Each structure stands twice: as C-alpha cells, then as structure tokens.
Amino acid sequence: MQPAASPDIDGIVERLSRGAREAARALARASTAAKDRALRDAAAGLRDGRSALLSANRDDVERARAAGESAAFVDRLTLTPDRIEAMARGLEDIAALPDPVGETIAAWRRPNGLEIAQVRVPIGVVLTIYESRPNVTADSAALCVKTANAVLLKGGSESQATSGAIATVIRSAVAGAGLPIDAVQPVEGGREVVRGLLRRDDRIDVVIARGGETLKRTIMEESRIPVVKHFEGICHLYVDAAADLDMAERLCLNAKVQRPSVCNAIENLVVHEAVAGALLPRLTAALRASGCEVRGDAATRAIVPDVHPASDADWDTEYLDLILSIRVIPSLDEALAFIAAHGTGLAEAVVTEDYGVAERFLHEVDAAAVFVNASTRFTDGYEFGFGAEVGISTNRLHARGPMGLRELTTYKYLVRGDGQVRG
Amino acid sequence: MQPAASPDIDGIVERLSRGAREAARALARASTAAKDRALRDAAAGLRDGRSALLSANRDDVERARAAGESAAFVDRLTLTPDRIEAMARGLEDIAALPDPVGETIAAWRRPNGLEIAQVRVPIGVVLTIYESRPNVTADSAALCVKTANAVLLKGGSESQATSGAIATVIRSAVAGAGLPIDAVQPVEGGREVVRGLLRRDDRIDVVIARGGETLKRTIMEESRIPVVKHFEGICHLYVDAAADLDMAERLCLNAKVQRPSVCNAIENLVVHEAVAGALLPRLTAALRASGCEVRGDAATRAIVPDVHPASDADWDTEYLDLILSIRVIPSLDEALAFIAAHGTGLAEAVVTEDYGVAERFLHEVDAAAVFVNASTRFTDGYEFGFGAEVGISTNRLHARGPMGLRELTTYKYLVRGDGQVRG
Numbered sequence: 001m002q003p004a005a006s007p008d009i010d011g012i013v014e015r016l017s018r019g020a021r022e023a024a025r026a027l028a029r030a031s032t033a034a035k036d037r038a039l040r041d042a043a044a045g046l047r048d049g050r051s052a053l054l055s056a057n058r059d060d061v062e063r064a065r066a067a068g069e070s071a072a073f074v075d076r077l078t079l080t081p082d083r084i085e086a087m088a089r090g091l092e093d094i095a096a097l098p099d100p101v102g103e104t105i106a107a108w109r110r111p112n113g114l115e116i117a118q119v120r121v122p123i124g125v126v127l128t129i130y131e132s133r134p135n136v137t138a139d140s141a142a143l144c145v146k147t148a149n150a151v152l153l154k155g156g157s158e159s160q161a162t163s164g165a166i167a168t169v170i171r172s173a174v175a176g177a178g179l180p181i182d183a184v185q186p187v188e189g190g191r192e193v194v195r196g197l198l199r200r201d202d203r204i205d206v207v208i209a210r211g212g213e214t215l216k217r218t219i220m221e222e223s224r225i226p227v228v229k230h231f232e233g234i235c236h237l238y239v240d241a242a243a244d245l246d247m248a249e250r251l252c253l254n255a256k257v258q259r260p261s262v263c264n265a266i267e268n269l270v271v272h273e274a275v276a277g278a279l280l281p282r283l284t285a286a287l288r289a290s291g292c293e294v295r296g297d298a299a300t301r302a303i304v305p306d307v308h309p310a311s312d313a314d315w316d317t318e319y320l321d322l323i324l325s326i327r328v329i330p331s332l333d334e335a336l337a338f339i340a341a342h343g344t345g346l347a348e349a350v351v352t353e354d355y356g357v358a359e360r361f362l363h364e365v366d367a368a369a370v371f372v373n374a375s376t377r378f379t380d381g382y383e384f385g386f387g388a389e390v391g392i393s394t395n396r397l398h399a400r401g402p403m404g405l406r407e408l409t410t411y412k413y414l415v416r417g418d419g420q421v422r423g
Numbered sequence: 424m425q426p427a428a429s430p431d432i433d434g435i436v437e438r439l440s441r442g443a444r445e446a447a448r449a450l451a452r453a454s455t456a457a458k459d460r461a462l463r464d465a466a467a468g469l470r471d472g473r474s475a476l477l478s479a480n481r482d483d484v485e486r487a488r489a490a491g492e493s494a495a496f497v498d499r500l501t502l503t504p505d506r507i508e509a510m511a512r513g514l515e516d517i518a519a520l521p522d523p524v525g526e527t528i529a530a531w532r533r534p535n536g537l538e539i540a541q542v543r544v545p546i547g548v549v550l551t552i553y554e555s556r557p558n559v560t561a562d563s564a565a566l567c568v569k570t571a572n573a574v575l576l577k578g579g580s581e582s583q584a585t586s587g588a589i590a591t592v593i594r595s596a597v598a599g600a601g602l603p604i605d606a607v608q609p610v611e612g613g614r615e616v617v618r619g620l621l622r623r624d625d626r627i628d629v630v631i632a633r634g635g636e637t638l639k640r641t642i643m644e645e646s647r648i649p650v651v652k653h654f655e656g657i658c659h660l661y662v663d664a665a666a667d668l669d670m671a672e673r674l675c676l677n678a679k680v681q682r683p684s685v686c687n688a689i690e691n692l693v694v695h696e697a698v699a700g701a702l703l704p705r706l707t708a709a710l711r712a713s714g715c716e717v718r719g720d721a722a723t724r725a726i727v728p729d730v731h732p733a734s735d736a737d738w739d740t741e742y743l744d745l746i747l748s749i750r751v752i753p754s755l756d757e758a759l760a761f762i763a764a765h766g767t768g769l770a771e772a773v774v775t776e777d778y779g780v781a782e783r784f785l786h787e788v789d790a791a792a793v794f795v796n797a798s799t800r801f802t803d804g805y806e807f808g809f810g811a812e813v814g815i816s817t818n819r820l821h822a823r824g825p826m827g828l829r830e831l832t833t834y835k836y837l838v839r840g841d842g843q844v845r846g
Contacts, residue, residue: 025763029787110808114797121789123819205819226649226820247842254844340448362837364452366544374537374840383845384836385533396546396628396833397649397821410819413807414785417797419670421677422806 012189013196016152017203019182020125024150026180028122032099034177039095039142042173043088046138049169050084056165057134064158076133077159087138087166094142097387100406101148115416120409122148124205127187127197129219131156131211137163140208141170141184143390147408150180152204154187154194156211164188198223210391228393228403232318233263233346235376238335238361240352241274247373248275248351249283252324254375255349257290261320263392264347264379268315269326270335273299276328280304284326292322299328315342332357336364343367345394346401347376368394368401435612436619439575440626442605443548447573449603451545455522457600462518462565465596466511469561472592473507479588480557487581499556500582510561510589517565520810523829524571538839543832545571547628550610550620552642554579554634560586563631564593564607566813570831573603575627577610577617579634587611621646633814651816651826655741656686656769658799661758661784663775664697670796671698671774672706675747677798678772680713684743686815687770687802691738692749693758696722699751703727707749715745722751738765755780759787766790768817769824770802791817791824 046053057079064074100120107117126149128140137155144151155163167186175181187193197204201224209216209229216229237255239248255266271279280303284294295310307326314325315338329335339348349371350361358372369379379402381389386404393399399407469476480502487497523543530540549572551563560578567574578586590609598604610616620627624647632639632652639652660678662671678689694702703726707717718733730749737748738761752758762771772794773784781795792802802825804812809827816822822830 025789028789108808110806114801116807124789220647224643226818244842250842250844258845358839362839366448366451366547367835369836369838371838372840374838374843375845377845378537378838378843383533383537384539385531395649400833401836410823412790413792413824415792415794415797415801416781416785417795419667419673420797420801421673422681422798422800 009189009192009196012193013200016185016187016193017125017197017200019185020150020152021203023180023182024122024124024148027148027150027183028101028124030148030179032101034179035099035145035148036095038145038170038174038177038179039091041176042138042142042170043091043095045169045173046084046088046091046166049165050081053084053162053165053169054079054081056161059161060134060159069158073158077162079134079162083135087135090135090139091142094146094388097146097405099146100409105411112420113418114420117414117416118411119414120406121412123408123410125150125152125203126206126208126408127152127154127204127225128208129154129194129211129215130209131158131215134159134162134166136210137166137186138170141167143388143405143408145170145174145179145183146388147405149408150183150185152185152187152197154197157190160188195222198225201225208391226398228391228395228399228407232344233265233392233394234268234316234318234342234344235264235266235347235379236268236270236339236343236349237266237376238270238339238348238350239272239275239279240332240335240350240354240357241272242354242357243272243275243279243351244353244373245275245279245282248279249286251349251351251373251375252283253286253290255377256287256324257292257322258375258377260292260322262377263318264376265320266349266376267318267323267325268342269324270338271300271326271328272332272335273328273330276300277303280326287324290322292324294324294326296326297328300326303328318344332360336361339365345396346392347371347379349374349376368392432612432615432619435616436623439608439610439616440548440620440623442608443573443575444626446603446605447545447547447571450568450571450573450606451524451547453571453602455524457602458522458568458571459518461568461593461597461600461602462514464599465561465565465593466514466518468592468596469507469511469514469589472588473504476507476585476588476592477502477504479584482584483557483582492581496581500585502557502585506558510558513558513562514565517569517811520569520828522569523832528834535843536841537843540837540839541834542837543829544835546831546833548573548575548626549629549631549831550575550577550627550648551631552577552617552634552638553632554581554638557582557585557589559633560589560609561593564590566811566828566831568593568597568602568606569811570828572831573606573608575608575610575620577620580613583611618645621648624648631814649821651814651818651822651830655767656688656815656817657691657739657741657765657767658687658689658770659691659693659762659766659772660689660799661693661762661771661773662695662698662702663755663758663773663777663780664695665777665780666695666698666702666774667776668698668702668705671702672709674772674774674796674798675706676709676713678800679710679747680715680745681798681800683715683745685800686741687799688743689772689799690741690746690748691765692747693761694723694749694751695755695758696751696753699723700726703749710747713745715747717747717749719749720751723749726751741767755783759784762788768819769815770794770799772797772799791815
C-alpha cells in the first residue's frame with residue numbers, strides 16, 4: 001500500500017478531475033460548429049503564437065541537451081516553424097472531419113410501439129498520458145474537442161514548457177468558441193498527481209496511454225480506470241506454399257523495411273517449406289540490400305547459410321528496428337500455431353493464391369487486423385479510412401485495432417414511447 | 424501487498440486459465456450447428472439428470488438452512504422440477520437465437536482496392552462471478568457457448584453442489600457436440616483462487632460480475648481484467664409541467680411498484696411545481712394503495728402533508744424496495760441538474776407532451792437508456808429485443824445498458840488485398 005497522498009496532491013487531483021467532469025457535461029451539448037470553430041481558431045492561434053511556442057520549446061530543448069539526451073530524442077522534441085504549421089494543419093483537418101457525436105448506430109421499433117435508437121455520445125472525460133513529441137498535445141486535445149470529450153493531457157516532463165504553451169493556445173480558442181475552458185487541461189505535477197488521477201474512476205472514464213512499454217505497464221498496474229493502449233506489436237507475414245513469390249518479396253520488404261520503428265511492422269517471417277528454397281535466397285538478399293539484418297532457424301540457415309541463427313527470444317522480441325527473424329514450417333497448421341504462440345494480436349498477414357488457405361488464415365488468426373495479400377503496415381486509422389488516428393488498440397474490448405474518432409465515443413439508447421408500461 | 428499465493432492456488436489458477444484459453448481457441452472455429460447442438464443436448468441432459476440435480480440441490484439447501492439463512496435466500500437457492508424445466512427451456516431458447524459470431528458489422532473498399540470487413544468474433548475467455556440462484560450457472564454457460572467464449576463459472580459457495588452438477592451436465596453436452604470440454608469450467612476453491620484469476624489478464628479477457636455491491640466493489644478493486652458490471656441503479660422519473668398526468672401516474676406506478684427489487688425500478692420521482700398540486704395527492708394515494716412508502720421534500724409535504732420527510736441520504740439510496748422519494752422542482756434545468764447529481768447513469772425517464780422538453784431530456788441526460796413517456800422498467804435485454812440478457816452494464820465502454828449476445832463479442836478486421844504495399 002502506498003502512503004496517502006499529501007493534501008496538496010489531493011487538491012490538484014480533485015480540482016483537475018472536477019473541472020474536467022463539469023466541462024464534459026457542458027461540452028456534450030456543444031454544436032459541431034462550435035467545436036470546429038474552436039479547432040480552427042486553435043490552428044490560427046498556433047500560427048500567431050509561433051514565436052512564443054518556439055521560445056518555450058527552446059527551454060525544453062536546452063534542458064534535454066543539458067541532461068545529455070540523444071540527438072534523436074532532441075530532434076523529436078524540437079519545434080520548427082514547419083512543424084508548427086503541420087500541427088495547425090492537423091487541427092484544421094480534424095475540424096473538417098464528420099462529427100461522430102449524435103450519429104445513429106441502429107434504430108428499431110418494438111412490437112409495443114417503443115422506438116429505440118442507439119446513438120453515439122462522447123465517452124466523457126479522457127486522461128491521455130504520452131511521451132516526447134509535442135504535437136501529440138495538439139493532436140490529443142483536438143481529437144477530444146471534436147468528439148466532445150473533456151481531456152486531461154499528461155505529456156512527458158521533457159516537453160512540459162512546449163506542451164503547456166500549446167495547451168494555452170488551445171484553451172483560449174476553446175473558450176473563445178463558447179466552450180468550457182476546462183475541456184482541455186494540462187496536468188502539471190509529477191507522478192503522484194498521475195497516480196491520484198488514475199484512482200478517480202468516479203470522474204475519469206478512460207485513460208489513453210501512448211509511449212513506452214514501461215509507462216504503459218505502470219499505468220495498467222495503477223489504474224482503476226479502463227486503459228486503451230497497445231502493447232508491443234509482434235506481427236508476422238506468412239508466405240504460404242501457394243504464394244506468388246514476387247508479391248511475397250514485395251510485401252515482406254514493405255512490412256519490414258518501409259518504417260521498422262512502428263508497431264505494425266513485422267518482426268517474424270514464417271515461410272512454408274515448399275517455397276522456402278525458391279524464396280529465401282532472393283528475399284534475404286533484398287532485405288540485406290535494404291540494410292536489414294536477417295536471423296533464421298536451422299531450416300532457414302540450411303538454405304541461406306549466412307543468416308544469423310535466431311534464438312528462442314527472437315520470436316518474442318519487438319525490435320522496432322531493421323531486424324527480421326525467419327522460420328520455416330511444414331504446414332498451414334504449424335504457421336497458425338506459431339502465430340498464436342508468438343503474435344501479440346495486432347496485425348498478421350498471409351501471402352497466398354489458395355482461397356482455402358486465405359479464408360482459414362482470416363478466420364483462425366486471432367488479431368485486430370488480419371490481411372491476405374497486403375502489408376501489415378496498413379493497420380492504421382488513416383489507411384483504414386477513418387480520417388484521424390487516435391491510436392491502435394491491442395485491447396479486445398471497446399476499441400480493437402486502428403482507432404479513429406468513433407473510438408472516442410460510446411453510445412446511449414434513446415427510447416421514445418407514448419405511455420408504455422411493462423407487463 | 425498481499426502475500427504470494429501458495430503453489431497449490433497458483434496451480435489451480437494456472438490449470439483453469441490455460442484450459443479456458445486453449446478451449447477458446449478451438450471454440451472460436453466451432454460451427455453454429457455444433458454450438459446449438461451442445462445447448463440442446465445440455466437441455467436434454469438437465470431433464471434426464473433431474474434426480475441427480477435435485478439431490479445435489481438438497482445438500483446446498485440443507486447447508487443453507489443449517490447456516491440460518493433467510494426463507495427468501497433458501498427459496499432462491501431451491502431447485503424444483505419446474506425450475507429445472509425452465510432452465511432447460513432457457514438453453515433451448517438461446518440455441519434458437521441467431522449466432523452473432525461472424526456477423527459483418529461494416530465493410531468497405533479503400534481507393535487502393537483493399538477490402539476491409541469488420542466482423543464479430545468471440546471475446547475469448549470470460550470469467551463470470553455471481554451469487555445465489557443456480558440457474559445463473561446454466562444461463563451464463565449457455566450464453567458463452569452460443570457466442571463461442573470459454574467461460575469460468577464462479578458461483579456463490581451456497582449453491583456449489585447444485586452449480587457443480589449443472590456444470591457437469593453442460594460440460595458433457597459440450598464434449599458430446601465435439602467442442603472442447605473446458606469451454607465450460609466451474610471454479611472450485613475459495614477467494615484466493617478468484618483473486619489469482621483476476622490477475623491473469625494474459626489469459627482472461629473479461630470479467631462479468633453479477634451480485635451484491637460488495638462483491639462487485641471487491642472485484643473492481645482486485646481485477647486487472649476489464650470488468651463488465653452494473654453498480655446501483657438510482658433511476659428517476661421526471662414529470663414535466665406539460666405531462667399527461669394520467670400517464671404520469673401509470674408510468675410512476677409501473678416503474679416503482681411492478682418489480683421494486685430490480686435495478687431499473689425508480690427510486691426518485693421529480694415533479695415540476697406546475698403540476699405537483701394536481702398530481703401528488705392522487706399519485707401518493709395510489710402508491711400507498713400499492714404498499715409503497717412515500718418520502719418527500721418540503722414542497723411535496725406542503726401538498727401532501729402526511730408523507731415522510733426525505734433526508735439528504737434518500738436521494739442517493741437504491742432501496743430495491745417499495746419506497747419512493749419525491750422532489751418538487753421549478754424548472755427542467757433543475758430537474759436535469761438533480762438527475763445529473765443523483766442518477767447512476769442507468770435509466771432515466773421523462774413524462775411530457777412538450778416536444779422541446781422531450782428532446783432536451785433525451786440528449787442532455789447522461790444515462791445508458793433515456794425514456795420519453797415510457798417506464799424505465801423496459802431497460803432490459805429482452806424488452807429491447809435482444810432475445811437474451813447477459814446483464815445490464817453501467818460501464819461506459821464496450822457495453823452500455825442492456826446486454827444481449829452481441830455484447831459477448833468483440834470484432835476483428837479482415838482485410839483482403841491483391842498485393843498492396845504502403846507508400
């Protein structure tokens with residue numbers, strides 16, 4: 001048991017969560033026009049406030065440099081005029097999307113005359129916890145304003161000055177559009193404030209966790225509030241005996257090399273033994289030509305002897321890097337079993353011209369997105385046509401896979417009668 | 424921090440959760456015909472095994488009597504030939520419902536030719552924790568078999584022999600239909616086993632909690648797995664200034680008196696002051712004639728002086744009994760604020776002939792089900808037309824309000840391509 005938080009921490013948690021809850025109630029009634037105006041005004045505010053944003057960002061960058069952070073870290077943290085313009089355009093893009101709130105999901109009439117409609121409504125209060133890039137502050141705030149959720153923004157301490165300046169611009173646009181200013185609140189204060197917020201399931205409806213695994217595990221451990229997150233994405237491409245090998249090579253390169261640092265890139269390639277001899281020499285050469293290290297099991301190394309041996313740990317490691325592990329298997333059943341054992345339920349793909357194999361793979365693989373003859377890299381809100389991306393969920397409940405604006409909503413039932421009583 | 428569980432407990436938890444996870448994988452591929460056959464055979468098995476069930480039940484009943492349990496408790500626990508027949512028919516009813524698994528929720532084609540389908544799939548492994556009535560064992564098992572979820576059944580210790588006998592019948596029917604026998608597993612062992620299971624978010628996907636508030640709060644506190652549950656239902660009926668008063672009286676009596684012990688019965692009546700004088704004398708008389716105790720605020724007692732004064736606590740108490748508290752308010756805004764302050768988000772109703780009031784009430788009240796001119800008692804899976812009731816959820820995510828078979832499913836995306844790679 002942790003010691004009780006100090007009255008100060010309790011006060012901050014109470015104030016933040018009460019402000020968000022009250023804002024959520026008013027926000028739920030906001031018109032689409034007011035929400036979109038807030039987003040467009042916020043975009044203008046980011047452009048107008050460019051010099052203040054750049055100056056706040058310089059403080060963060062200097063602190064990061066002084067702390068000896070890596071060049072890549074400092075780059076992610078750094079704002080430039082171009083990046084501010086991209087953020088502003090991002091807000092305008094979200095303003096231009098259809099408003100999911102109020103959408104009728106289903107409606108029907110009961111024999112007793114009751115008219116039941118299932119209608120999308122905001123979830124309520126969202127706590128979003130994330131690391132590093134400052135644009136996530138603008139993005140998260142905008143997605144929540146659009147869906148009429150009040151949001152508590154907890155960014156990484158490394159970008160605190162920048163995030164605070166961005167939040168200030170957005171809050172002022174929100175208030176200017178006649179919406180409650182506490183619809184968007186930055187969470188200042190350290191780990192104890194976050195811990196306190198994670199206990200307030202009476203006030204906060206959902207936590208969205210973005211960032212490193214440790215952060216997400218800690219949140220999962222401490223939260224009494226449902227957490228939407230994704231853990232590691234260990235994705236597979238399975239090249240079937242009936243695969244088009246040119247396509248297999250193209251899909252494998254795309255799924256591994258195009259952007260290895262993301263969750264929907266593949267980590268393991270599974271190849272049917274019937275095509276391993278024809279595929280692996282050319283494929284491993286192509287992978288290496290793209291700078292990718294190749295590891296393999298004994299069967300792989302019997303065909304392409306110069307690949308590194310894969311250890312047991314390799315099959316369960318999300319490299320997020322240019323490393324691919326290859327396994328040769330004798331049957332679809334073994335491929336399915338291998339994927340069930342090592343996949344993390346995010347995205348899995350098969351390359352095959354065999355209809356029966358395609359259908360078995362689609363239906364038997366348990367993952368948020370299952371692909372036939374397409375790259376796992378399409379597991380993405382924009383690529384799915386959602387127009388925005390809130391994140392990708394490895395949860396099974398509420399939201400699974402790519403999340404768009406709809407995944408920031410829940411529903412309620414509106415029931416219209418003319419005096420019906422239950423018998 | 425609780426001490427580490429003993430190896431024995433760990434072994435039971437490991438065996439149960441592994442069995443369920445493996446069964447879930449096989450079950451997800453089961454045909455509708457096999458699942459329905461298992462349910463119909465289980466119904467036949469309950470009828471054929473009547474004497475064994477009655478004998479097991481006698482043990483439970485004797486233990487309950489010896490422990491000095493109330494007559495109502497013993498009645499809920501007791502099986503009779505009629506109750507066994509009702510259970511069997513319940514299984515057959517579930518077998519006759521459409522199978523939600525495999526249903527296409529949405530499908531679309533992307534400009535690059537990818538065909539995306541969002542398809543219903545089982546959640547996976549369900550742990551259901553409940554108290555008292557033995558028929559819940561049959562019901563929960565059947566709903567999970569129908570939706571291809573493996574289920575761990577943790578009933579109350581008071582009905583352990585009966586529930587065990589019912590589970591044995593169902594397991595045998597499941598195996599007879601060619602499905603994995605561990606699709607249905609009773610959880611034997613005490614609180615430590617349940618505590619252990621609630622930590623296994625790697626193996627169990629959702630907990631369904633039915634039963635008393637204390638049980639549910641404990642589960643919420645200890646579970647790392649998402650819990651679907653409802654807490655208390657403090658439901659309101661608001662009689663607007665423009666209400667049809669005959670309808671108001673009829674709906675109030677139905678919502679309070681027809682079955683006061685359930686969550687969708689009302690606890691508070693809110694009356695606009697413009698109609699309080701005309702409504703309250705006749706309504707309080709009718710309530711009393713139905714055996715209902717009436718409590719009221721000062722304005723109510725100024726009109727009907729013989730009602731008990733309502734205390735502050737009354738507005739926040741779920742009586743589950745024939746007690747109603749009445750509040751008189753001067754405006755719709757105050758009615759909405761009162762309901763926001765005291766409602767628990769389950770079901771709220773307005774009686775009005777005013778279109779604008781009806782629409783504001785529908786859209787501004789934040790509850791799973793909002794009714795105009797109909798009784799809150801319709802907040803029910805059968806009454807909504809779902810054909811089965813898994814429960815009623817006061818969660819905001821995944822399932823909100825009445826839950827049918829669909830609410831025991833999640834979805835995945837099937838993506839069919841012809842070689843698409845991401846640019």
